[in-house]
Structures are given as C-alpha cells and as structure tokens.
Amino acid sequence: MPTFGIFRDIRKNKLLYVMLIPVLLYYVVFHYGPMYGAIIAFKDFSPRLGIWGSDWVGFEHFQTFFTGPYFWRTIKNTVLISLYQLVFGFPAPILLALLLNEVKQALFKRTVQTITYMPHFISLVVICGIIKDFTVSDGVVNDVIAFFGGERTTFLLEPSFFRSVYVSTGVWQHIGWGTIIFLAALTGIDQEQYEAAKIDGAGRWKQMTNVTIPGIMPTIIILLILDIGRMMNVGFEKIILLYNPGTYETADVISSYVYRVGLQDFNYSFSSAVGLFNSVINFILLICSNWLSRKFNDTSLW
C-alpha cells in the first residue's frame, strides 16, 4: 500500500522529512496563502474594507471582461505572441546548442557562448531602451535600411512590426542562456552510442539525427511542456516598456491590460478577475500538453 509506505518512510527518515518542512511552509505561506486573495475577483474590492469586508458581486467582473471591447483582442495578442515565441524562441537555443556541439574548436565555442548569453544579464529596462533607440526613425536600424535604399520606419509605432520586434529581440536576449541546459543534456549522451553509429557508417548528420537529437529529446519535451504551461503569461514588463497607444492593437496582452486596469486605474477586482481567468487557461494548457506528451511520447512531468 502506498500510503502505508509513506508512513514507514517517514519513520525511517525522520530528519529528512524535518528538512522538508521549511520548503512546504514556504509554499504554503507564499504560494498557497495568497491564493485566497483571488476572492477579490468575485468582490467589489475596496482596500479599506479589506477582502472580507468588501461586497460580493459574483461573476460581474468576469462578465465585464468577456463582454468588454478588449476581450478578444487581448486574448488574440497573448496567444499570438506566445505562439511566435514558442515557434521561434523555443527551437532557437536547441539549434544553437546542436551547432555548438559540432564545433570542435574549444576557444571559438566558448567565445560564441559568452557572447550569446551576455544579453541575458542586461536589465530589461536597458534592453528596451536599446531597442527603442535602435528602431526610431533616425536609429541605427533605419540608418542601415536607408543605406540600402529602403524607407525609414519607426518600428515601434507600427502595429504590424510589434510582434516581430518583441519576439526577435526576445530570441536575441535569451538564446545563449537557453543553450546551457541543452548543452548540459548533450554531455549526458553516452559516447559509446556515437562510436556505435560511426561503426555502422553514420556520418555527422546521421549521428545528429539518430543519436544526438533523441538523446536530448526528453529534455526538450519537458521544457516544451513547461513553456506551454506558461504560454498565456507573456511578461507584461517588456510589453509595457515597448508599447504605446499606436500599437495597442497588436501589443496589448492580457497581462499588460491587467496592469493598466488594475494597478493604474485602481480596479483591483476587475484585474484579478482577468488574472484568474488567465491562470485557469494556463492550467488547462499545462494539463493538456502533459497529457498529450504522455500519450505520444512517454515523457511527462507527472
């Protein structure tokens, strides 16, 4: 019996379980405790009356959001930006890791790694400042375009460019950092498999498709599931730093909307209703992707 097993285990490893307590407490206090605050999504929250003192309003805030003018747009933008991030951002570090793996020159490999993961450590505010300065009508990017005879455009004022700017700069910033985990997974592959493949006459390409990629597949799948689970959480910081009314159309995602309405316009209840809705979708996505992965791949989070 599994439960019986647990009790026996506790008796056996008392000290280990005692060491687990702080971790559990951390989650209870900082992650599950605040969850009761989600109730304000169903209340007409006034800070001075407190969470319990405020009036219940049921699903009114959800209704306002669902029927509001920005419901579909924020959902669409959130999904599209996440999707682009997933399609372009997720494979990028894998590709870079595979390429680096083929490089035999250690010095070159290390240089490339250092250069590519450096942007990860620059603060987002600075990154966005750089992006702005580079893409204004007399910025570097436009100078290059004008040099080749193209027309100057202020990229951050063009709704049609927002997602490309957002996703491509995201890839640039995180590609190097992302490779680290895959490179680690690569070192875990048994060298004998390569030897065996070589004996069977596999070239470098065949080695990669038949040994390397399957070798890091479990890592890829796990990270993919986690990424899908976070899909609706497009970070609002970068959006807010880069968008403006001219690009709301393609840039305004659920989290930036929540920020505007909630913190700026003081509508805590409404914004937590939207946030709650967002989390529910995330939860569903996570469950689904895990289920799919277990079904087709035998790899899953749980």
Add this chain to the structure above:
Amino acid sequence: MGKYVNKKSFSMALSFVVASSVIVGCSTQETGKSSASPKASGAPTAAGAVYPISTQESLTSWEGIDTNLASFVPNLAESPFGQQLEKETGVKVKYTHPADGQSKEQFNLLIASNKLPDVIEYNWGGGGAMAYPGGPEKAIADKVILPLNALIDKQAPNLKKLLQQDKELDKMIKTDSGNYYAFPMIRPDNGLVFRGPMIRKDWLDELNLQVPQTIDEWYTVLKAFKEKKGASAPFTALYSNELNIQDAFIGAFKTANRFYIDDQGKVKYGPIDPQFKDALTLLRKWYAEGLLDKDFALNTDSKALDNKLMSDSAGATVGLLSGGMGRWMDTGKKKNPKFQLVAAPYPTLKKGERAFIGQRDFKYNPAASKAVSGDSKNAELAVKWLDYAYSEKGSLLFNFGIEGDSYKMVNNVPTFTEKITKNEKFNLQQMVSQYTKPNGPFLGDSRKSFNTFKEQDEAIKIWGETDAVKHVLPLFITPTVEESKELAKLNTAIGSYKEEMFVKFVMGKEPIEKFDEYVSRIKEMGIDKVVKINQDALDRYNKR
C-alpha cells in the same frame, strides 16, 4: 487561527473608531455651517496653534519629493527647508517619498497596504487619471481620508480665514456635501498660466518670418523649418497618454481633446465633436508632410524632447514656462548664443480671433494638496502643522525659504539672495528646491518668480490671451460615490480607445473616413453617461 481572531477583533475596533469619527464628522458639519452665518463669522475663531508647538508626538507624511531636491538629499527632512520647517513648527515629521514617475502606482499600493501615514500629499480632488479613483467623497467614504470641517474650524485659523475671504477657493476645496478634504496648494494669480506653444525666434528671424498666429501661418513656418532649416521634426512635443499638441492646435477648431464646457455651459466630450475631425485632418496632414515629429508617440520622457530641441531637429514645441522654456534657453544658449525661444499665441483659424481654449489652471492645485488619513492618531496635530503654511511666516518659508540665508527683505519684498540666484554649480530651480517647497499645500506668493528670461514674462501674457476660463472644465467637480463607480467602469475603456484611435488617425493608419464609426463606437461605450455625470457634477459644483 489565533491570528485570524486577532485581526478580526482589531478590525472591529478599527471600524468602531472609524464609525465614531464619522459621527464626529457629521456633528461638526453643522458647526461648520453655523459658523458661516453672518453672526458667527464676526465672532473670533479659535486662536489656533502657537508655533513652535510643544509636543512629543511626531507625524508621518507621504509626499512626492521635488525632482531637483532629490538630486541633493534623499529625504525632505534632510533639506534646509525640512529642517527649518521642523524648527519653526516644532513638529518632527517622518517623510516617505514615492520614486520619481511612479507616484501613482506607489500611491495605489500604499492605499492597498492599509497602513497609512498621518498625511498624504496626492491629487485628492482633481479628477483625471492621477487622482484618487472616485474622488474625495469616495476617499472619505472609504475611510482613507478624514473630512476636515471640524478640524479646520478649530485648529486651522489661517486656512479658515482664507476660505472665508475667498468664496471661489472655498468652493473648490470642498465636496458637494460640504466636506473639506484637503489642505490646498493655492496658486498666486500670476501663476495660473504656465504652458503653451513656443517657437525658435532666431530661426524665424533668419527666415524672415513672424511668430505664427493662425493655423495657416503655423503651416508656413513649420514648412520653412523643414525645408530651409533641415529640421527633421519641425514640431515636437512630449507625449504621455495625451499628446501635448492638443492644447496648441485642437483649440483652433473650437473643441478640446477632453471634456470641456461649450458656450452654452454644457459639458462636451471634445474627441467626438464634428470639429474634432477637422483637427485630426490637420494633424494628419502635418504628420504626413513631416511637419510633426514622426516618432511623437515615443516621446514619453523629456529626454527625447530635450535632444530634439537641442540638436536643432525641432523648432517648435509645447511646454512649461520654467521647466521647459527656461531650461531650454539655458542649455540652448550655451551651445548657440543666438538660440531663442519665444511664446506663440494659441493659434486660431482666422486672424484676430481669440483662442477658444488654452492652458489655464486654477487657484487650487489639487495635485499637490495634503489630506489627513483616516488612520491618523494625530489628526489635530497634523492639521495644526499643515495650517502653519498659510500663516504669514509660514508662507514666507514655503515660498522663499530662510530669511538671511536664501532670501532678504528688500523694500519689504522678499528677494532671493545671490547664493540662490547666482550659484556657480546649480541653477535657480535647483537651489530654490532646497530651501522652499516648490509644490505643496501652502499659500503661493505672487512676488516669487522663477523667470530668468524676459521671454518668459512675455509668455505668461501671450498664453493668457484665451477663453480658457470659460471653457476649461473645473477639476474639482465631484461625482457621487455611485457615479464614480460608473465612471471607473466606462472611462478606462473609452480613454484607451480614444487614445489609440487618435494616434492612428494622426499617423494615417486609420482612414479619416472612419471618424464617424469611431464616434459611434465611443457612444456605444457609454460616453453619454459619462458626459451626463460630469454635467450633473458641474451643476452641483456651480450651486455649491
């Protein structure tokens, strides 16, 4: 579990305190009324505090710190002004300052934290995005701040006297139901107009052009700036949710980029006026021809604007009197001695017309006014401390600083000393910020001037020549608690949509033919309700 019970009993105790204070508040309202009757007003009021007040208590205050001062000391208490104020009033105050540019977010968090300081300097009654949502009546109902009637009556003789003398001011700083809610920053009469269009005079002279007065003349001038001076953004302005060009050019079409009062005294929402389409068409044309800054929507901080003006990419803008014009002249002249900015009148369509609207503020500046928080255990002391700023001595300190140090009396006129005006390292504003409180609840002195150039003195006159008094919607109209709930729901969506469409129309991303569609969309979003609420509130305000 124990914690929960504690919290509950604590909140019960708190609600009892709050409830009793409401009762006190109500009863005092009556006293307030009776004192307004002729018989009572003749009677001597309470003597008020004797300064310095001898007290062991100290106060806490949440207020913005002047950006100039912040570069000298991190806290107001450490500035010469703060120390002098403590000495003169005898009250020790612990100040907390929000980070620059984040006062709104930090204020909202402060309110949510439920631990309020004794006094809070914020926009309590000015409406708009930077104000307490729902207005002062809601703030009182939420127990965030106290109604001040009784306290002013008993502890604040200086302010009380001012309110009795100035009925207009009195009207501004109370709610419809007669509650006073804040200690106001009172602007002197010559401090009401401080923003408007300005233009490079040295360029005009060079091109043999006059300061433009009509929209057509502006077009000629901007075109010349672009073609003959090579300006990449002939007109630029700061952009933060509202494009600052609204004051300059939209008014020419007899509308505004916001709520305004029309000639019949009716509240109107400018952005859906038919004339607004003409204004948009103009801005759109200018944008397309490169007369308007191509990147205008990205100019969210003054840095971008400074760069454009100082690098000769722009020749005209809309800006502040000292923080803009004065500062740019200062820096500009260092690079190019000929650099000269002059004020241009708010343009009109026909020559000789008087501008429909322009910038004009009110005596009462709600953004820098202090309220006493609902939690304050030292409300009486706080009020006594605040009232000092309206006394003769206090007013001198707040406006001019420390006598003999930052100012001297010259023929009975307080005049800044050379230490302040001719400092080698720092400019006037930076020096003044250490010795006075540039913004805050006190009585402004018309003898104080930050102007360092004659162009600034002229600017005040030129920008003042508008009908703004008639058309600007008073900031101090107060919707009821119910109304403000409704407003909160409607305003965000409408404002956000309007702003988005405004930028798109100007940039040519949305065909101007869609204007009617845009208007009906805003109507669907409930603009009529918002207009009605504002109208009702205005009517009540007029009846106060």
